[in-house]
Amino acid sequence: MHRVLLTGGPALTRDAYARIIEDSALLTVQAQSPDLTHALAQLPSLRPDILLIDALALSPWTTTLLCLRRAAAHTALAVIGDTPSEEISSLLQVGVTGILGPRIEADPFVTALALISQGGTVISSPSATTKISATSPSPALDQLSTRERQILAMIATQPDNKTLAQLLGISPLTVKSHVNRILRKLGASSRAHLVTIAYESGLISPGLLAGRTPAY
Numbered sequence: 001m002h003r004v005l006l007t008g009g010p011a012l013t014r015d016a017y018a019r020i021i022e023d024s025a026l027l028t029v030q031a032q033s034p035d036l037t038h039a040l041a042q043l044p045s046l047r048p049d050i051l052l053i054d055a056l057a058l059s060p061w062t063t064t065l066l067c068l069r070r071a072a073a074h075t076a077l078a079v080i081g082d083t084p085s086e087e088i089s090s091l092l093q094v095g096v097t098g099i100l101g102p103r104i105e106a107d108p109f110v111t112a113l114a115l116i117s118q119g120g121t122v123i124s125s126p127s128a129t130t131k132i133s134a135t136s137p138s139p140a141l142d143q144l145s146t147r148e149r150q151i152l153a154m155i156a157t158q159p160d161n162k163t164l165a166q167l168l169g170i171s172p173l174t175v176k177s178h179v180n181r182i183l184r185k186l187g188a189s190s191r192a193h194l195v196t197i198a199y200e201s202g203l204i205s206p207g208l209l210a211g212r213t214p215a216y
Contacts, residue, residue, distance in 0.1 A: 002117040003030040005048040007039035008057025009081065017052065017080070017109075024110040027117075040067050043074040049117040050098075055081030061090075069094040076116050080104075088123065093169040097121045097150060119146065120203050121153035141201055143185050149203065151178045155191060156198045 004027055006014050014032050021027045030048045033039040036057040043051065051071060058064050058079065068077060072095025079091060080100040088099055098116035100109065101124050112122045119141065141149060154164055161175040168175070179191070188194050197203075 001028045002026060002049040002114055003028055003046075004113060004117075005030050005039055005042065005046060005051045005075075006032045007036050007051065007053055008034070009054025010056075013054060020106045020109060021113070026110055026114045036064070037067070040071050043071055048075050050076045050078055050113055052098075052113065053077065053079050055079050055083050058083075058087075061087075065090055065094050068096060072096070076119070078113065078116050078122075080109075089167050089169060092150075092167055095146075099123045115203070119149045121150045141186075141203060144182065148178055148182050148185070151175065152182055152194060152198050153203050155179070156195045 004021055006017055006021075006029060008014075011034065014034075018029045018032065021029050030046055031042065033042065036053060039051065039053075068091070071077060076098070077096045078098025078100060079096055080098075081102050083091070083099055083101075091099060097120065098112060100112055100122070104112070104124050108124065112124065115122055141152075144152065151164065151168075154167070161172045161179065165172040165175045179194075182188070182194060183190075186194070186197055188197060
């Protein structure tokens with residue numbers, strides 16, 4: 001069972017997320033906190049598998065990003081709610097690996113959280129309603145770093161290294177170096193081969209967009 005710490009947003013909304021999580025066979029709610037600062041302070045002691053943050057809690061923006069960067073060292077981070085497209089790049093840069101739209105349905109919501117908690121990167125459209133099957137990333141990906149897993153997931157939906165670099169806030173040359181290391185570690189022969197591995201390993205699933213900036 002993957003442990004989820006819920007924070008931010010209205011109490012009724014958190015309770016709704018909690019009910020969906022507790023009804024699943026994959027997740028359990030470890031704790032809830034109305035305040036993001038308090039939730040972040042609990043990370044070292046609670047050590048949840050994932051911190052799920054209501055997008056309404058992401059203020060003030062600059063201070064929050066600094067806090068999230070530090071929090072990413074302790075747990076996987078996911079944001080749910082209305083997230084402006086121009087802010088998605090910044091969230092990816094500080095280590096957020098899940099950005100979920102407010103209209104995502106219960107089954108994809110649970111599957112997305114399970115994938116994120118195991119190293120996957122999931123970005124869903126605000127109107128995402130696709131039902132998908134639950135999968136878990138393959139142990140073969142254990143040799144990849146957190147950043148390499150993130151880039152592998154994003155390769156499946158981004159056309160080139162330049163686009164990846166813009167989303168992650170790093171240089172195309174750095175992305176190229178990451179991609180080359182991923183190819184070598186996984187014994188892959190091409191970028192297309194990496195896309196196949198990303199899907200077959202369960203790192204990402206059809207129906208949820210990994211690393212793609214949604215259209216608003």
